[in-house]
Amino acid sequence: MLDAKDVGWGASGRNGGQVNPMLPVERPEHLRKAVGDVYFERLAEVSLNSAEELFELVRRYGIACDARQNGWLRVDHCPAARDTARKAAKAWNAFGAGFEFVDGAELRRRTRSPAYDTGVLSAKGGAIQPLSLARGLADAARKAGARIFRNAPVSTAERTGSRWKLSTDRGQILAQSVVLATNGYTDGLIPGLARSILPVYPIQIATDALSDEEIGTILPEGHTISDTKRMIMYARRGPGNQAVFGGIGFRRPFGGLGGRRWLLQDVARIFPSLRRVAWRYFWGGRIALTADRIPHLHEPAPGVIAGLGYNGRGVAMSLVMGRVLAERLLGAGLETLPFPISPIRPFAFRGTQRAGSSLAMSWMRMRDTLEMR
Numbered sequence: 001m002l003d004a005k006d007v008g009w010g011a012s013g014r015n016g017g018q019v020n021p022m023l024p025v026e027r028p029e030h031l032r033k034a035v036g037d038v039y040f041e042r043l044a045e046v047s048l049n050s051a052e053e054l055f056e057l058v059r060r061y062g063i064a065c066d067a068r069q070n071g072w073l074r075v076d077h078c079p080a081a082r083d084t085a086r087k088a089a090k091a092w093n094a095f096g097a098g099f100e101f102v103d104g105a106e107l108r109r110r111t112r113s114p115a116y117d118t119g120v121l122s123a124k125g126g127a128i129q130p131l132s133l134a135r136g137l138a139d140a141a142r143k144a145g146a147r148i149f150r151n152a153p154v155s156t157a158e159r160t161g162s163r164w165k166l167s168t169d170r171g172q173i174l175a176q177s178v179v180l181a182t183n184g185y186t187d188g189l190i191p192g193l194a195r196s197i198l199p200v201y202p203i204q205i206a207t208d209a210l211s212d213e214e215i216g217t218i219l220p221e222g223h224t225i226s227d228t229k230r231m232i233m234y235a236r237r238g239p240g241n242q243a244v245f246g247g248i249g250f251r252r253p254f255g256g257l258g259g260r261r262w263l264l265q266d267v268a269r270i271f272p273s274l275r276r277v278a279w280r281y282f283w284g285g286r287i288a289l290t291a292d293r294i295p296h297l298h299e300p301a302p303g304v305i306a307g308l309g310y311n312g313r314g315v316a317m318s319l320v321m322g323r324v325l326a327e328r329l330l331g332a333g334l335e336t337l338p339f340p341i342s343p344i345r346p347f348a349f350r351g352t353q354r355a356g357s358s359l360a361m362s363w364m365r366m367r368d369t370l371e372m373r
Contacts, residue, residue: 001146002168004153008134010185014285015315016204016234016246018224019126020072021051024293024311026084027091034292035340042338043294044095050316051124057319058128063136065128066239070222072125073102075116078371081228082118089120098123111225112217115270127224127236128315157189157304164303177329180306181322183314184286190300195346196290197309198353203249203259203284205267207277209240216273218243229372230364232312233266243274249284250358257284258358262365287312291347295321297328297339305329307339 003009023043025031032040046053051069058067076082089099100121102110107119138148149170156167157178166173180186186194207215219225219237226234235245245267249259260282268275290296290309295317298306305328307321324337334341347353353360 001141001148002152002154002166002173003148003150004185006150007138007148008131011183011285011287011314012134012318013131014283015130015287016202017127017130017236017244017315018072018226018234019051019054019069019128019316020226020313021048021122021124021316022092022097023047023313023317026088028095031294034294039338039340046320046338047317048092048095048097050313050320051126054128054316054319055126058133058136061136061140063133063140065132065136067126067128068222068239069124069126072122073107073111073119073223073225074122075107075111075119075225075227077116077227077229077368080371085120085228110221110223111219112273113270114272116227125224129238130315154189159301176303178304179325179329180304180308181325183308183310183318184288186288186308190304190306192344192346193298193300193306195350196296196344197288198347198350199286200289201249201251201257201284201286202246202312203257203263203282204244204246205260205263205279206244206281207242208280209242210277212241214277215241215243218271218273229368231262231361231368233270235271243277248361250361287314295339297321297324297337297341298344299341300344
């Protein structure tokens with residue numbers, strides 16, 4: 001494995017740690033339209049069971065990453081969002097999603113937040129410590145015989161006879177097959193691949209371990225939480241009483257990530273008991289959106305395979321994709337894969353959306369605020 005930085009340096013180690021077992025596709029018919037009848041059943045099944053697959057992998061390899069499967073609450077920011085979410089949950093339940101509706105006092109008991117009245121519970125959901133998971137997977141790979149080269153970005157990939165020559169500033173490797181697992185950090189190594197996804201920048205703030213008095217009673221049963229806003233919020237309570245709160249940020253014109261002020265405003269509204277705690281840490285990663293909001297599997301050249309575009313569900317779905325990539329390299333036929341192999345297509349208006357992202361996010365945040373009122 002040639003890693004451009006270090007294990008977990010990218011979004012694999014910088015995400016919000018939420019294990020959410022569902023693609024961000026509103027209704028089953030939308031997924032069916034995107035992938036067709038043949039792949040719909042397979043992709044629906046693996047996505048709805050993706051959290052189970054992750055937690056089983058953690059148990060199998062004994063990865064110490066604070067894994068806990070206490071459920072995921074997706075709460076509604078306004079009545080219109082509630083109606084949409086409930087129709088979607090009922091539709092997905094027909095395929096085994098197992099979503100439950102939670103309202104009023106029961107929801108407030110589970111969240112200890114005054115900000116929401118309704119939500120949907122996925123009992124299969126949970127949380128992990130993301131960097132520990134990435135490092136644990138790397139250790140398991142090394143024990144199985146893998147060699148991992150850190151700080152070794154690939155500058156060129158050239159076909160040489162029946163093999164590929166991968167060049168880095170530290171040397172070259174000849175390979176029969178090449179797997180690209182670059183997601184939001186995809187560059188120009190394979191023509192067109194970077195333009196097929198839209199990079200987005202989730203950000204998080206976190207505290208040190210808090211006393212019981214400081215953290216209060218938020219999320220007392222260990223649920224993770226996110227909401228239905230366009231500018232989504234998400235949060236979890238760590239095993240050591242560490243509070244982690246996240247949302248969507250933006251890339252500043254001259255470097256760095258913006259949006260921390262938004263998080264501080266939101267956390268004070270959603271969890272008033274955390275208004276005065278010290279948020280010691282701020283970080284973000286880079287995820288990848290696809291136009292149809294489903295992960296993409298590509299084979300752009302003989303011996304080259306790529307999987308990317310997890311649309312904010314990468315903690316679980318990237319591991320599903322990893323398994324599928326391995327199975328494909330070992331000879332699995334198309335009739336067994338849950339993802340269709342699709343051509344690389346550009347994300348429409350990608351450049352415009354990237355250039356205007358901070359302005360668009362301000363507009364979405366204003367719309368969310370008006371709806372909540």
